[in-house]
Amino acid sequence: MSQFEEISSALSFGGKQLTLAHGSKATGTTMRLSVFLPPAAKDGRVPVVYYLSGLTCTEENFTVKAGAQRMASELGLIVVAPDTSPRGEGVPDSPDYDLGQGAGFYVDAVQAPWSTHFKMYSYVTQELPGLIEEQFPVRRGAAGIFGHSMGGHGALTIAMRHPDIFKSVSALSPIVAPSAVPWGRKAFTAYLGADEAAWKEHDACYLARERGFPGQILVDQGTADPFLEEQLQTQRFIDTLKENRQSAKVRMQPGYDHSYFFIATFIDDHLRHHARMLNG
Amino acid sequence: MSQFEEISSALSFGGKQLTLAHGSKATGTTMRLSVFLPPAAKDGRVPVVYYLSGLTCTEENFTVKAGAQRMASELGLIVVAPDTSPRGEGVPDSPDYDLGQGAGFYVDAVQAPWSTHFKMYSYVTQELPGLIEEQFPVRRGAAGIFGHSMGGHGALTIAMRHPDIFKSVSALSPIVAPSAVPWGRKAFTAYLGADEAAWKEHDACYLARERGFPGQILVDQGTADPFLEEQLQTQRFIDTLKENRQSAKVRMQPGYDHSYFFIATFIDDHLRHHARMLNG
Numbered sequence A, B: 001m002s003q004f005e006e007i008s009s010a011l012s013f014g015g016k017q018l019t020l021a022h023g024s025k026a027t028g029t030t031m032r033l034s035v036f037l038p039p040a041a042k043d044g045r046v047p048v049v050y051y052l053s054g055l056t057c058t059e060e061n062f063t064v065k066a067g068a069q070r071m072a073s074e075l076g077l078i079v080v081a082p083d084t085s086p087r088g089e090g091v092p093d094s095p096d097y098d099l100g101q102g103a104g105f106y107v108d109a110v111q112a113p114w115s116t117h118f119k120m121y122s123y124v125t126q127e128l129p130g131l132i133e134e135q136f137p138v139r140r141g142a143a144g145i146f147g148h149s150m151g152g153h154g155a156l157t158i159a160m161r162h163p164d165i166f167k168s169v170s171a172l173s174p175i176v177a178p179s180a181v182p183w184g185r186k187a188f189t190a191y192l193g194a195d196e197a198a199w200k201e202h203d204a205c206y207l208a209r210e211r212g213f214p215g216q217i218l219v220d221q222g223t224a225d226p227f228l229e230e231q232l233q234t235q236r237f238i239d240t241l242k243e244n245r246q247s248a249k250v251r252m253q254p255g256y257d258h259s260y261f262f263i264a265t266f267i268d269d270h271l272r273h274h275a276r277m278l279n280g
Helices: A060-065 A069-075 A120-135 A150-161 A182-192 A196-202 A204-210 A228-232 A234-243 A260-279 B059-065 B069-075 B120-135 B150-161 B182-192 B196-202 B204-210 B228-232 B234-243 B260-279
Strands: A005-012 A015-023 A030-037 A046-052 A078-082 A138-148 A168-172 A217-222 A248-253 B005-012 B015-023 B030-037 B046-052 B078-082 B138-148 B168-172 B217-222 B248-253
Touching: A005 B260, A015 A060, A015 A069, A030 A060, A030 A069, A030 A120, A046 A120, A046 A150, A046 A260, A060 A260, A060 B059, A069 A078, A069 A260, A069 B260, A078 A120, A120 A138, A120 A150, A138 A150, A138 A260, A150 A168, A150 A196, A150 A204, A150 A217, A168 A260, A182 A196, A182 A228, A196 A204, A204 A234, A217 A228, A217 A234, A217 A260, A234 A248, A248 A260, A260 B005, A260 B069, B015 B059, B015 B069, B030 B059, B030 B069, B030 B120, B046 B120, B046 B150, B046 B260, B059 B078, B059 B260, B069 B078, B069 B260, B078 B120, B120 B138, B120 B150, B138 B150, B138 B260, B150 B168, B150 B196, B150 B204, B150 B217, B168 B260, B182 B196, B182 B228, B196 B204, B204 B234, B217 B228, B217 B234, B217 B260, B234 B248, B248 B260
Parallel strands: A046 A078, A046 A138, A138 A168, A168 A217, A217 A248, B046 B078, B046 B138, B138 B168, B168 B217, B217 B248
Antiparallel strands: A005 A015, A015 A030, A030 A078, B005 B015, B015 B030, B030 B078
């Protein structure tokens, strides 16, 4: 692994759970990520699924809390979870949890002071898949993407813009209408500027209307999620999908909240969705 | 829940994952614990399994990292994970990770300054089961105990001394010979005093020789565990079990380390072991 420094490695469900670091060209910082290699990756090329985390998370939260390794091992999926932003000294930050480090929003910032390092869109769509395919036994043309909350926004928008790279997509508690909700409006104003025209290509509802996705979209959303009403507004996405006859399964899960307890409960379904699409 | 204050509650695999706090008579402090209630606990009494964590852990590590809820939900087990020591201002501590707060070693300290609050043995064997049976739909006579590392030591020693309370026992990477290894000798000297005669009743190898356990003991231990040689010395337990014809399954798991990635990999087997013993 010439490009990656191995921070840690542990056997997990017969596979290997790695934490890696590398110097990123996109962000100009050291980026961390976790990579799970299923047992099947020893014997041949397998599909890869990218998981994008939510606000405040690093590469670690999903890796230790979601319980994805069991099913990824069984299905033979490589699972890659990058950090949610550039970090470190010299990288701009904000005192707020929803802006700056830990809150990259999967866009390429064009506004100062963010524009130097906050290039998570380029990182996730170009640099990261390139490196992963170079270093691990990924089957060509078999990459999927999913994520949670801010990462659900990242997964949906990136998949709809790059169906050539990501052949399957799903999301848990995603931000679906960032241009219309406080989290999204704050981040987009800071990173992309006040001209809302520049926001559209990072808005899942806009993209579902204008582009759609060639495969079925799977979304799970808890009805007891404290962010549902103000920040997530899943109904906007449901309506848009329906209007545009997008193949999708959006499941409102009664009583579930926004936590990793929710994610862990439905992670198997999401991994199975990706395996089905990528192996089909 | 008159005795417990609810810190948090989340739906998880159709069950309820609670974090609770209460004023403990045994420790004289506020103790935290996590309780998972499977869906079956809505309809009737079910078995309970107590999980004791290792050094430095709180009630949270197991709860968010082990992935126990899926199988506990399926098997219909209540799972209770207490904190590993009293904590807070006024509670003695040590700068070392292996003594003081986070390192109660499941004994009742008799040496100053620990003897005021460090009563984890009484807490786990008496106060906690009493409260849990009072507040939750536990089936009488259907309690098991397991744990990891220091908590594996706690589970094995407590089960062998109280087979009337705990009808099933298992351990992951347990300390099995605390009287003979640095972690145990340090903690027992501080908590129980220099007279090693007082240590015996907290030593799993001694208890396996002198008492044994009426049911089968399940132990999993990773061969790549960095603590295996100096602190765990599983072979001592294997030899003792053999000499005393104790029914046991001790599995050396090739390549696994001491982490929650190891625990998560084998947690289903442990929960199945307890369900089998408690429902049989």
